[in-house]
Amino acid sequence: MYDLAAFSAWIEFAVRWLHVITAIAWIGSSFYFIALDLGLHRDRNLASGAGGEEWQVHGGGFYHVQKYLVAPAQMPDDLVWFKWESYSTWLSGFALLVLVYYLGAEFYLVDPAVADLAVWQAVAISLGSLGFGWIAYDRICKSRFGNDSTRLMLLLYVILVGMAYFYTSVFSGRAALLHLGAFTATIMSANVFFIIMPNQRIVVADLKAGRVPDAKYGRIAKQRSTHNNYLTLPVIFLMLSNHYPLAFASEANWIIASLVFLMGVTIRHYFNAMHARQGSKHWTWLATTLIFIAIIWLSTAPMFRAAEPQEAQGAALRFAQAEGFDQVHDIVLGRCSMCHAAEPAWDGLLWPPKGVRLETEHQIAMAARQIYLQAGLTHAMPPANLSYMRAEERAQIVAWYRAATAN
Template identity: 65%
Template sequence: MNDFALIWEWLSFAVRWVHVVTAIAWIGSSFYFIALDLGLVQRPGLPKGAHGEEWQVHGGGFYHIQKYLVAPASLPEHLTWFKWESYSTWLSGFALLAIVYYAGADLYLIDRNVLDVSAPAAILISIASIGLGWLLYDALCRSSLGKSDTALMLVLYLVLVAMSWGYTQLFTGRAAFLHMGAFTATIMTANVFLIIIPNQKIVVADLKAGRKPDPRLGQQAKQRSLHNNYLTLPVIFLMLSNHYPLAFGTQFNWVIASLVFLIGMLIRHYFNTVHARQGNPHWTWAVSAILFVVIMWLSTAPQVLTGERRASAAEERFVASAHFPAVRNTVLGRCAMCHAAEPGFEGIGTAPKGVELETDADIAAHAREIYLQAGLSHAMPPGNLTAMTEDERRLLVTWFKEAR
């Protein structure tokens, strides 16, 4: 198996799968502990130092859970630390970012009509923005602003809005959304790695040594955990955003990303309130629905023309290939009825994944996907509805291999 593109595609698939699995583990445990913490009840007879308890039923068994704000008088030998779910999610996510967006920078990361830079420069901008994002966030949390959770959250939201706009001025719409996810997830994982876990370890060490733990450590960790709580749902959307071209491929994509953060936070607030037994704020769903309608409208609002996309050297080779005229006829006859600005296939309103294959430039820009989806495999056309022949598939393979 010596086809590099095929091997790379399978590597991308494997890392993406790992990323999804670890994200489920992290977000699942996060959701559980948030609900558990908010549902704790203070009852008479609790052990000394216990803040609250909860009885739960699952899988045919009963669970009795008690929470200590600091720690009980004696700690067990073994403590389970919930940290690797977060670390693994970030590591696999960054690996996926490198495999898809850094290795395929000319196709997925750079839009030369937005910012004409080389691939190495775009990658450096990407990495620097993610790292600087954490430094800015951490500085705000440690400043006097951090004494007010509400004021801090408002300022942090404005930072997220600014970053949403900024990324759309640097990268493709698809990459901008993924970078907002990476930017936010880095803050969340750094909170765990640099604040929450280290603070907890200091508290445990102080208790074992007979020292009184500094209460500020717990307060700081709780504040960072609160931020992670409200950022969870927006991160899930941004992680999956490459499936939604109507969100990232529009003129107002940065506004849409900003509204997605609001919707995620509102829904999170609803569940937090219900789990804390403090009411049932149905208004959050109504506001979320209104914001979603606004997003729908923004996704189809008239766009400002930005000129034709500049082709890369690789794309020019694909067009210059002797096989290209036959490839063009195949793609236009078998694929373009769906992959078009105005699809002609019944039931399809927009081009799947935003991939349009109507011009030479379109076909060249998506040569790799055409090769993998319709050449090497029969994934496209779906169910071979347009009756693409084996000869046509072999043509696509030959064209790609000779021109790349």
């Protein structure tokens, strides 16, 4: 039993590592080519017939990069295709989704307080929503409505907001934001697999056959690539959000997720404009900062008070002697310590999550801030509220922490 559980944990770690590596490769190449395309000098008559060029220096060497509007007179035999970065990122991400959220649905996917779903129902909703996202997006892009890029982007944003609300209505907060990221990443990877790569193959085949390629294939691929460019940063935020309960466990988590997409637009607009030599759009940083401040406020709005609790600076004794500690001690022992123990009593756990032990008064006092954030200010813990922590118990945790940090 121990070997199987330990092996499963290492498999999850390996898949997560692979996912991060491939995502870095995909995002890196995507950002590079966007910056390259925007920064090309297109006002030069090049002997090669290329439509733009740029000189770059990196790693002690100089690179002369040229872009052909259609293709060179003769196609090279060693043409490099950028595709496996995208495919590997999605496949490893989906594998991680299965390992963590499908096989661990009781912990991470289903929250009876949100929607009392059977595991198979939650998994079916997850899979169905990912498929729905791509089909709906693709059909809208291919419709006449998609001919206007600005109008299309506005509608896509409305859809993302709707999906954020939907996910937070059926899954745990942690799973909701993760799924919104997977929903978006599925669209991005499908853009590469179903649109960008096939269109490029058509163009290459036409050139090799001596035909003039239809310009629409390049235009469509460019549109999808632009969408991917603006969606990348929000996806990264959503994938990281499961480590930060103030993002996923807030009552306003779907609004927070919606605002993150706006930050992705403002940040990418700054860099895109800079690479295109259109000057520094400093207003984008102000907009991003204001949006982020709004996110911070929303994460604590339900429990906002005029004087926010200050960071605990005293020793654990201060929390142990604070009013309400005896009640909180009993709450933590009853709701948390079955997992956060040297030998967890919960099936499948071999060690306390993140090494946090909550068995003694000293341990509980030392973990005051984590308890406050994870189980008081937000509902991140217990996961899916498996130990049925009541609202009044969470309120007692909040009152205890604030009493200890009031002075």
